[in-house]
Amino acid sequence: MEATIAVDGLRKRFGSAQALDGVTFSVQPGQVTGFVGPNGAGKSTTMRIILGLDAADAGTALIGGQPYRKLRHPLSVVGALLDAGALQPSRRARNHLLWLAHSQGLGAKRVDEVIAQAGLESVARRKAGGYSLGMRQRLGIAAALLGDPPALMMDEPFNGMDPEGIVWMRGFLRQLAAEGRAVLVSSHLMSELQDAADHLVVIGRGRVIADTSVAALIKAASGDRVELRTAARTAATTVLAHAGATVAVTGPDLLTISGLPAEKVVAALTEAGVPFAEVRAHRATLEEAYMELTREAVEFRAATEAAS
Amino acid sequence: MTTITPYRSDLAPGRDGFAQLLHAEWTKFRTVRGWLIAVIIAIGVTAGIGVLYGSVTTISCAVNNGKWQYGEACMAPLPPTGPGGQPVIDRFEFVHQPLPGDGSITVRLTSMTGLLPGPNAMEPDSTGPGPAQGQGLGLTQPGLEPWAKAGIIITPGLSQGSAYAAVMVAAGHGVRMQWNYTADTPGLPGAVSPGNPRWLRLTRAGDVITGYDSADGTHWAQVATITLPGLPRVVQAGLFATSPDETRVSPAYGGRSTIDIGPTEAIAVFDHVTLSGSGGAWRGDYVGTVQAGIGEYHQAAGQFTVTGAGDIAPRPYERAAQLGSAVTLSDYLLGTFLALIAIAVVATMFITGEYRRGLIRTTLTASPRRGRVLAAKAIVIGAVSFAAGVLGAAAAVLIGAAILRHRDYYQWPASWPTEVRVIIGTGLLLAVAAILTLAIGTVLRRSVATVAVVLVTIVLPYFVSVTPIAPAVVGEWLLRLTPAAGFAIQQPYPAYPQVTADYSPVSGYFPLAEWSGFVVLCAWAVLALAVAAYLLRRRDA
Numbered sequence: 001m002e003a004t005i006a007v008d009g010l011r012k013r014f015g016s017a018q019a020l021d022g023v024t025f026s027v028q029p030g031q032v033t034g035f036v037g038p039n040g041a042g043k044s045t046t047m048r049i050i051l052g053l054d055a056a057d058a059g060t061a062l063i064g065g066q067p068y069r070k071l072r073h074p075l076s077v078v079g080a081l082l083d084a085g086a087l088q089p090s091r092r093a094r095n096h097l098l099w100l101a102h103s104q105g106l107g108a109k110r111v112d113e114v115i116a117q118a119g120l121e122s123v124a125r126r127k128a129g130g131y132s133l134g135m136r137q138r139l140g141i142a143a144a145l146l147g148d149p150p151a152l153m154m155d156e157p158f159n160g161m162d163p164e165g166i167v168w169m170r171g172f173l174r175q176l177a178a179e180g181r182a183v184l185v186s187s188h189l190m191s192e193l194q195d196a197a198d199h200l201v202v203i204g205r206g207r208v209i210a211d212t213s214v215a216a217l218i219k220a221a222s223g224d225r226v227e228l229r230t231a232a233r234t235a236a237t238t239v240l241a242h243a244g245a246t247v248a249v250t251g252p253d254l255l256t257i258s259g260l261p262a263e264k265v266v267a268a269l270t271e272a273g274v275p276f277a278e279v280r281a282h283r284a285t286l287e288e289a290y291m292e293l294t295r296e297a298v299e300f301r302a303a304t305e306a307a308s
Numbered sequence: 309m310t311t312i313t314p315y316r317s318d319l320a321p322g323r324d325g326f327a328q329l330l331h332a333e334w335t336k337f338r339t340v341r342g343w344l345i346a347v348i349i350a351i352g353v354t355a356g357i358g359v360l361y362g363s364v365t366t367i368s369c370a371v372n373n374g375k376w377q378y379g380e381a382c383m384a385p386l387p388p389t390g391p392g393g394q395p396v397i398d399r400f401e402f403v404h405q406p407l408p409g410d411g412s413i414t415v416r417l418t419s420m421t422g423l424l425p426g427p428n429a430m431e432p433d434s435t436g437p438g439p440a441q442g443q444g445l446g447l448t449q450p451g452l453e454p455w456a457k458a459g460i461i462i463t464p465g466l467s468q469g470s471a472y473a474a475v476m477v478a479a480g481h482g483v484r485m486q487w488n489y490t491a492d493t494p495g496l497p498g499a500v501s502p503g504n505p506r507w508l509r510l511t512r513a514g515d516v517i518t519g520y521d522s523a524d525g526t527h528w529a530q531v532a533t534i535t536l537p538g539l540p541r542v543v544q545a546g547l548f549a550t551s552p553d554e555t556r557v558s559p560a561y562g563g564r565s566t567i568d569i570g571p572t573e574a575i576a577v578f579d580h581v582t583l584s585g586s587g588g589a590w591r592g593d594y595v596g597t598v599q600a601g602i603g604e605y606h607q608a609a610g611q612f613t614v615t616g617a618g619d620i621a622p623r624p625y626e627r628a629a630q631l632g633s634a635v636t637l638s639d640y641l642l643g644t645f646l647a648l649i650a651i652a653v654v655a656t657m658f659i660t661g662e663y664r665r666g667l668i669r670t671t672l673t674a675s676p677r678r679g680r681v682l683a684a685k686a687i688v689i690g691a692v693s694f695a696a697g698v699l700g701a702a703a704a705v706l707i708g709a710a711i712l713r714h715r716d717y718y719q720w721p722a723s724w725p726t727e728v729r730v731i732i733g734t735g736l737l738l739a740v741a742a743i744l745t746l747a748i749g750t751v752l753r754r755s756v757a758t759v760a761v762v763l764v765t766i767v768l769p770y771f772v773s774v775t776p777i778a779p780a781v782v783g784e785w786l787l788r789l790t791p792a793a794g795f796a797i798q799q800p801y802p803a804y805p806q807v808t809a810d811y812s813p814v815s816g817y818f819p820l821a822e823w824s825g826f827v828v829l830c831a832w833a834v835l836a837l838a839v840a841a842y843l844l845r846r847r848d849a
Contacts, residue, residue, distance in 0.1 A: 030312030052676045053669050054848040069676040072324045076317065080673055086666035088340055095339035103332035103674040105322020143670070148317035180315035 004028060004182055005050060005078070005151055009059035012045055012206075019045045021206035022059070027184045029150065032177045034197030034214075035186040036290060042206045043186040044082070047155050051080055063151060075104045078151040079144030084136035084159070089129025093120065093139050096128055100143055110146060118142035119168075133160025141172070151182040158192040170196040190290035202293055210293050214286065221289030225282035226262045228255045232274050239272040240265065256282055329675055329684040337658065337688050346654045347692060350647035351700040354734070357643030358704020362711035365635050386634070386718050387623050388469035390489040393723035394801070395625075397552070398468040398489075399596030399618025401603030402461070404546030411584040412511035413460050413545045416525060417477055419577040420500045422456050422551055423447035425570040447573055454480025455621075455806060456551035458576030458614065459508050462517055464540050466595050471536050474548070474620070475508045475519035478806075479574070483508070485519035485531040489622045492806050495521040495531035507580075515539050525580065545583060546590065547605075549576040549616035555808045571617050578612040624809040625720050625801045625816060634720040637730050637800035638816040640708040644734055644798065645767055647700055651738050652762040655689045655745035660755040669849050678844045682750060686743045686837065693742035697735035705731055722800050729822065733797035736826065740833050741766055744791060747836035750844055765832075766791045773813040780812040784819040791832040793818070796825025 005027040012020040020042045027033045035043050048054040050061040052068035061067065063078050071077050087096055097111045115124045118138040123131070131139060137157055144152055157173075158166055173196050177183050187193055193200070193214075200217060202210040210217070230236045230253060237247045237255065245260035257265055262279055269276055284292075322328065337343060390396040407413070425447060459476025473487040475495070483495030483506060500506050507522035518533040551574035594603035596618055606613045625636055662668040675681050705727055709719055722730075744766070749758040769792035773783030787793050796818035803811040811817040818825050 028312070029314040048669070048848070051669075051673050053672060071676065073321055074676055075674055076319065076321055082669055082673075083666045086670050088336075088661060088665060088667060090342055091336075091339045095335065099332045099335035099339065100670070100674055102335050103328055103671075105324060105328045106319075110319070148319040150315040150317065180313045182314075 005061075005063050005153070005184060007046060007050060007059065007061045010046060010049055010056045010061060011058040012042075012049065012054065012056050019206055020049075020056070020059075023203065023206065023208055024059075025201045025208055025211050027151070027182045028199070029182040030177055030180050031198035032173050032183045032185060032193075032196055033199045033201060034190075034193040035184055035201050035203065036190055036193065037186075037188065037203035037209075038294070039188050041188075041203045043188075043203060044155055046203070047080070047082060047153055047184075047186065050153065051078075051082070073104055073147060075100070075147030075149060077147070077149055078153060079147060079149040080152070081137070081140035081144045081154040081157055083155070084133065084140040084157075087128040087131075087136065087139070089127060091128055092125050093128045093131065094124040096139065097142055097146065101146055104147055106146060114142040114145045117145055134162060134165045137161060137165070137169075150180070151184075152176060153184045155186045156188070157185060158187060158189070166192065190287045191285070194286045202290065204294060217289045217293070218284055218286065221284035221292050222282055223258060223284075224261060225256055225258045226260065226265050227278075227280050227282045228257055228265065228269075228276055229253055229278040230255065230269075230274065230276035232276075235272070235274045236269060236276065239268055239274055243268040253277075326680060326684065329680055330687060332674070333681075333684045333688040337692060340657075343654045343657065346650045347696050350650040350654075350693075350696045350738070351703070353650065354641070354643040354647045354697070354700025355703035355707065357646070358640035358701075358708035359711060360708075361635055361639045361642070361704075362708035362715075365639075365712065365717060386721070388467075389721050390469050390622070391471045392488060392490060393721055394490065395623040395721050396469055396489045397619040397621050397623045397807075398470070399594070400457075400548045400550035400620055401592065401605060401614050401616030402466065402544070402546055402548050402595050403590050403592045403605045403607075403612060403614055404466075404544040405583065405588045405590055406542050407462065407512065407545040407583060408542045408585070410511075410513045411545075412509060413462070413583045414507065414509040414580070415460055415547060415578045415582075416505050416507050416580040417458060417500050417576060417578055418502050418505045420452065420456070420458055420477060420479055420574065421450065422452040422479070422572060422574045424449045424451040424453070424554060424572050447571070451572075452479035452574060453551050453554060453572045454478065455619070455808070456549075456572065456574035457484075457620065458547075458549040458574055458578075458616075460510050460546065461548050461620075462510050462512055462543050462545045464543050466544065466593055468596055471539070472620070473510065473517040473519065473534055473536055475510055475521060475531060476548075477506050477508075481806075483521040483531065484806075485534075486620070486806075487517070487534050487536065489620065490802070490804065491534070492804075493532040495519070495529070496523065510545070512539075512543065512545075547576070547578050547581070547612055547614050548620075549574045549603075549614040550618045550620060551616065552619040552621070552808070557808065557810050573615060573617050575613065575615045578614065579610055581610070581612060619807075621807050622802075622804050624804060624807055624811070634718055635708075635712055636720045636816060637705060637722050637727065638798065640704045641701055641730065641734060641798055643704065644697075644701070644737065644795075645770055647696065648738060648741055649763065649767060651693045651696065651742050652745045652766070653759055655693070655742040656749045656755055656758040656762070658685060658689050659746055659749040660753060660758055663753040664755065672849050679841050682747075682837070682841050682844055686746055689742045689746050690739040694735040694739035697738035698731055701731040701734035720801070726800055730798050730800055733822070733826070737794050737797055737829070740794060740826070740829050741791065744829070744833040744836050747833065747840040750840035751836070766794075768792075770795050774816075776814055780814070783813045787813055787825065788819050788828070791829045793820055793825040794829025796820050797822050799825075 008024050010020045010023040037043055049056045101111050118141050120138050197214055199213050240247050245257045248256045250256045387395040388398055456479040457476045461472050461474035463470045463472035471488055475485045477500050478484050482497035485493045507525045509520040511518050515535050519531040520528045521531055522528045551572045554569040554572050592605040603616045745762045748761050752758050769786035769790040772778045773787050799818050799822055803817050
């Protein structure tokens with residue numbers, strides 16, 4: 001079974017709200033695809049449609065070329081973590097996994113394997129109702145791994161995780177992708193996906209705003225900006241503005257300069273005798289890149305709406 | 309760009325059959341302790357009330373010195389029971405002689421008259437026919453009870469409750485062939501008079517007895533042919549007459565009440581009496597407690613005049629009747645509706661709990677074929693409820709009856725197939741009610757709303773019908789139309805058209821037959837399941 005998830009032209013309306021307005025993207029094996037957008041952008045709806053839970057008004061969602069409802073062992077094709085809180089609180093965690101396993105014709109041995117994989121051995125026989133959100137996320141991941149699927153889909157898996165858990169989760173996602181699995185991870189916080197995602201699908205108001213690799217996105221967002229560390233902030237600003245640069249103050253002794261390459265910044269400062277401690281090329285964080293992207297999208301939308 | 313090898317699992321794929329789905333739903337069910345406890349409560353409450361009935365039932369009565377007495381002193385003797393184990397009324401005037409081996413008896417019935425109690429003879433406090441004096445006891449008004457009977461009968465003996473087969477004319481119901489108390493087949497219609505006589509014939513060949521009727525003694529028609537297993541070689545064959553007590557069922561709030569107005573009498577005139585292979589003398593006996601003046605016969609010039617009172621019929625259970633203190637199978641099972649409430653709550657949570665937590669999405673992700681999910685859930689909750697019902701009912705009936713016997717009280721007799729049907733039926737009732745609840749829960753997706761709907765459509769109609777709070781006719785319609793009709797499967801004693809009695813829900817009789825009532829419940833469940841399956845497939849989860 002080919003492990004790609006492909007959605008094409010998905011549309012979905014809830015009452016008067018157009019939740020999805022032609023969403024198209026695909027998830028490739030061997031990489032972590034981040035699925036990013038603000039709350040209410042349509043991430044969860046897209047995932048529910050992929051899993052056959054909601055019906056799209058238009059468009060298709062295929063897993064390895066098949067709609068989800070046609071899958072015979074669905075958990076062996078795609079593992080999903082939609083809502084970590086979807087548990088019967090009085091049922092023990094292990095029993096939650098057990099009934100899921102039984103539904104796929106799998107046994108208790110497989111249950112114990114995924115419990116170990118998710119690091120839940122010591123708490124597996126506790127009632128799920130007593131689990132913290134972080135533990136529930138791990139339990140959800142264990143459930144997603146039950147069928148050892150080549151594709152995985154997780155909705156906000158970082159929610160409620162402590163910093164240690166976030167680090168663990170990043171490593172875990174990377175490992176799953178390194179094994180050749182297609183991994184789709186949604187998040188409303190781009191920073192969570194830093195160092196985890198290889199590819200990004202950015203969604204806003206039911207539309208895909210960007211579908212790009214993380215490397216290209218950061219490169220584009222970084223531009224040719226230069227970061228300058230100096231005690232003489234005011235003098236440096238004057239000199240560089242004179243030289244034709246745009247200068248922004250980004251810290252007590254930190255300036256971000258655009259419109260002037262690093263060597264010319266160094267030359268201008270040296271000539272004017274302004275002291276400085278460090279000059280380096282600016283590298284945008286994923287968060288900044290994302291902000292830039294969504295800002296553009298919002299502006300674009302505002303412009304088109306004003307024009308119409 | 310590096311080449312990526314898509315992941316391949318080395319996990320052996322499991323089976324995806326319906327059995328796996330059932331296994332999953334069963335695992336789901338058994339791993340929630342609260343649900344198991346509720347099922348145990350359902351069993352316990354059913355069994356507990358049966359045991360309680362057996363343990364604490366007592367009867368009290370005021371004896372003649374005005375003191376109240378309890379227990380045995382108040383118990384009337386149990387009625388005789390027929391070959392099927394059911395209580396019977398078996399009192400009639402019998403003019404008979406032995407019939408050795410195969411043979412036949414033929415008579416012509418030329419007249420049937422009778423006497424009824426006079427207008428002032430009503431005795432509401434009737435304890436069966438007192439020492440009636442025939443014409444001497446105020447039976448002044450000529451007339452016939454519709455089920456007054458006269459005809460010919462073959463029976464192994466004269467003790468009450470004996471097996472028999474008879475062809476007769478019932479005053480208001482034409483020729484009938486009846487046997488072993490409960491069976492009743494019609495023959496020629498119409499009443500008997502000297503101008504319109506009826507010829508009746510019974511033939512015996514081994515265990516097989518055939519009844520015939522004729523209007524002219526030439527053209528005979530078979531009414532029925534039946535088997536009386538284990539009939540001895542020599543049987544008693546002869547003429548009989550009997551007439552049931554005049555009974556009226558009056559509608560009232562909370563069911564109805566039966567008023568036993570008093571004994572009546574039938575006087576039948578026979579001639580052309582032939583008994584094959586026999587030349588013995590005829591002998592008149594009153595079957596049942598011998599009381600002066602209740603039965604008699606005269607024979608003159610080949611004409612027999614037979615006068616009798618009583619009945620040969622099943623005896624229906626009536627709460628209001630003099631033996632109403634006997635515990636019935638229904639009494640033991642009074643806890644069923646409480647068990648049903650517990651089961652309904654569990655069946656509701658089995659589906660609405662998933663909606664409340666969003667777990668339904670996990671379920672439907674694991675099994676995208678939604679109709680199968682609903683089917684698996686229905687089978688699991690149905691099987692659990694069936695087991696709970698059978699266990700609870702079996703304990704209630706068997707332990708309750710054992711305790712009652714130990715205390716020397718008696719239970720209104722029921723045959724063992726009836727006991728089995730009532731016990732299995734309790735299981736079926738709970739099972740189908742649980743499936744109906746599951747379907748309603750799938751449609752409504754809300755716990756409180758589902759439980760409320762189930763209580764209003766199943767438990768409330770049952771409760772209104774079997775307790776004296778609404779007119780009987782309301783109760784009867786509720787038990788025909790609502791899912792509560794399913795409780796009919798617990799009806800322990802059948803209603804007999806040939807016996808007048810209070811057959812209202814309050815007395816333990818349902819307007820629909822045992823299995824028909826159950827079918828009404830099943831129809832509701834099927835309808836609800838169809839709607840649930842449609843919506844489950846169509847709606848976003």
